[in-house]
Amino acid sequence: MIRKLIFVVFVLFGLSLQAQTETPINDSIKRVNLLKEIGQGFLPSKLFKFDLRYLVKYNQYEGFRSGIGGITNDEFSKKFRINSYIVYGFVDKTIKYSVGGGYKVAEDTNTWINYSYTDDLTETGSTQFILDKRFFQFFEPRLLNISLFHRHVSNKVTVEHEILPKLLSEFQVSVNNIEPKYGYTYVLDGKDYRDFGTSIGKLALQWMPFTEIDPETKKITKDGFPKFTLQYTKSFKNVFDADFNFSKTDLRVVQKFDYNEPESFSILTFTAGYAHGDTPITDMYHAYPNNINKETIGQRFSVAGINSFETMYFNEFFSDRFSTLIFKHYFEPFHFGKKFNPQLVLINRLAIGNMKNINRHDGIDFGTLEHGYTEAGFELNKLLFGFGLSTTYRYGAYHLPLEEDNIAIKFTFNITL
Template identity: 35%
Template sequence: MRFLISYFLLFPLVFFAQEDYPSKKTAIETLVKKGKEQQAIQKKKLRNFTYSFYEKSIISAHPDSINGTIDTLFKNKKHTKFTIDSSGFKFKNLLTKQHLYLLEKVSNVSVKNTNKKEEILGLKMAGLKQPIYELMGQEFIPFEWSKKHLKFLTFTIKNPLYFSKNKSYLLTIDPNFTSSIKLNFSSLKEQKNNTVSGYFLLDKETFGIQKSVFIIKGIINIRATTTYFCEKTQKIWLPKTQKLEVNKGVNKYNIAILGETIRFENNKNGNSEKYDYTQDLFFTLSRKYLDYTFLPSTTTQRYAIQIAKNAVTNNASFLRFFETDTIDSRVLNTYKSLDSLVTNERIEQKIYFGKKLINGQIPIGIFDIRARELLKYNNYEGFRMGLGLSTNEKLFHSFKLFGYGAYGTKDGVFKSQIGGSFRVSKNSDSWLTSSFTDDLTEFADITFLVDSKKYKLYDPRPFNISTFYNYQNYTFSYETKAIPTLETVLSLTKSRVNPLFEYTFIANGKPYKLYNLTLFNASFEWSPKSRFLQSPQQIIEVEKNYPKVIVQLTKSIPNILENELNFTKIDLRIQQETKFISGQKTTFLWQGGMSFGNTPLSHLYSVAPNNLDKIRLIQRVIFASKTAFETMYFNEFFSDKYAFFQLKHYFNKLMLAKNCKPTLVLGSKVAFGSLSNPELHQGLVFKTMEKGFFESGLELQNIFKGFGLSAYYRYGPYQLARFEDNLAVKISFTLNLGL
């Protein structure tokens, strides 16, 4: 009887699809197959086309849902001390007049051989004087459904059309729909602590998607709806409207939306706490698509996303032309007034400060203080105190002066730098820079020019290094992003190198204790899968993807500017990161280099050691490094050819306590190296590592306030006799700006 009921319930589907399904399961599998086939057909037809869309993002709340009473908050159990909480009343009054945040934009999109380019024609952001350009590259809701994984806001989930057979989803056909086929789906297990459900409406003839609804419930709730229309000439279904709705979920959590941090909290203490306005907040993003054409694009746009010159200054009537709904009076008031949480919470200032700090700068008026110069420590200088300044865009957009001064308490020597940069092209963010530097650096340090500009809150390795050399550099450099996925730095440097310990280099039978070098450097970072945005101020990587490849060539120039040594270096680094649907990820790093000619030890490779030559384990507890060998001692190995491999797997956060959510990381590292003619380098006792250096361990990152612990063990051919000497325990730190 059950089989007969199932058969007759499926009869309409059997009739319209003209297939003979023996069972409900077979009918669903066939339907899913047809749906996937249709998406594959559409993907082929959508290799070359263009369209426009209008987008509006709102952070707000429904005034009717807000408790607008004025409460009395008692400060003691006897209720003799109290304060008046009017925050709920003020919040409701504010939301009756306006929204908290509003972003509108109009874009043209062109796709050529699946290569997507977006030009933002109009852009308005209420509550912020300067738009957050980094957000312009975020999709938030999928445009097409031919991918195995779909991303909504910050969550990536499995596509039900591709994971119907591996027990990820339960699929059912709704027999009550006659005009189209309604395919319901619900996740059988949580995906990254979220449950997923929803449905597709499929056309009976083409099996194209007419409508899709995704409901994600967890720490926040998401509802994503897309409606489609049938394009008659191509016979495909294309998005017509999209809407993403986000509100509070079931747990405490912080979620960053459009550059702001909205704290979704449960008010568990009744009237003893102030009114939690965030419990009523919601975020909506809506899009309307139009002007689809299927002619090959003729755009010459260089970057994936480009903001038109007059996009920010475009008048409101241009955007209103794309908005056909009834205009919400609160929308108009939002633009007129800055009396919102963005202003009250100083969100704009926090965003500006945070973006500067990520790049190692602390903005004060027209100057940026270079945070990396403030305080350092190493064995040679002791405590190094300094001040670095750079002019910022508030003074000049296309020119900056920079420099620093520093003093070591142990060596008693003053170090300094002075220089200037001039932007020669805004379109490619190209700069010419010249500088003079008199400072110290680590022997055999591996530095990539395109990577050295990136700020590190702390660099633990120099803390305990004693092998430095003084250099006096005159540098002239050119950096550009003229090729969209390629960052280029070219430099010419004249250096006077003076080792600050007993070291002599023998070259062509002549000893060198101090030497002059003239070096040409060409450094390139290639990010083939990242997406870049050309803003009015700079080129921004709005979607960081892997692999990332760095290639660098260093060549000394004979008989130019007193150069005394002739050598060539080639360096390569490849980074890969794979993220899993569970939220875990695996990172891979391969790095190698080789040097030819008369290369002094100062410019060879030490392969990043980070361990102290101390007897007791507790004496070697220092800060961990992201890519260094934690069990390799400083100055233990040197090479003129090396290869380094690192593999790490990051598990999901461990919810140990409210303020203790560490991330477990398993890591393994190996390096091989060799050195030709080690007898030419006199004054240091060191080894080479032809047999391979191995270490593995685990890390607990961000145990409390960004601090964590790591432990690595050394094994293999260069393992030491004592167990304790092979073990390294380090302190780690993860920066969290809390924006």
């Protein structure tokens, strides 16, 4: 079965590549469109766009994770789409998959109704804004070191609706069976839950008041700031045998400051979340830690993330209410030549949070962030083939006794198509 899966992955990927190489080299428009698709994580073919996110990944639980997936394109149908994937973890020796589709019910408001059935893993404590449709990196550094996953088997229906060109919305309902893949028990009213069910409704809004959008193609022509994303989640007990009542409210604001110097700018990202009710650890918050739980700086050497806390150790903190503030200042690149233009970035990060009813979470040890977690550092990006270096220092209330435990030295990886 595994050999057949790998064979299918590479055959389909190869056929798509062959289709692209048949495009005339001098056709610059098609080349530009191809690069845009790849930059968004897709490799296009005649009727289907292969999703590059599913080709190869690695994490501590699955080891290497490889598969194939994608979505039909407008050549297949402008009204109907099919999206699916299948992957295999070489350490846990388990297949994960998703099958789904959507139908466009209104062209003017770009309204879609979608359904999917998914059997896969999710990182515990990670909160996803459902309107973040395409977030693709050629290399996702945090995945390498994540160890806490829970399996979810989910039936999901979503409605996407464009209230205004700059105001997007999505409503989602899902029925989920959750199975933590680590020794965890949620204790509630004298009952132990090692696996459980949730029935969840989500409503998300994204407002981009200063973004410029082409009225005909509805594509973004100029990114504008600030951007606001608000999401509300509600879990209903006893609906389709769900076990818990809880709610979550999540907010993100992104602001960019441009300066007179070309390619010099600052980005400020504020994120906040609040979970209320009987919430298991799977649906709590971490602050996107990215430091490996090993003894020396050399053993912890890895790749820095984008908005992760580089000195915060995995599974060190969880919260039911938290906020983060991340500031990055990008200096104008040093122009040493046409192909060597490294860029210095100064960074400061703050996280604060807390948790009620910690004693309900059995089998996992963690701290809270009520005193405020702070770290600062810098990156020197694009030194060689998109790679650079970063150094980050942990200071303040959660400064550790052994000095080298407060320092994170890592690669960075930045590439733009």
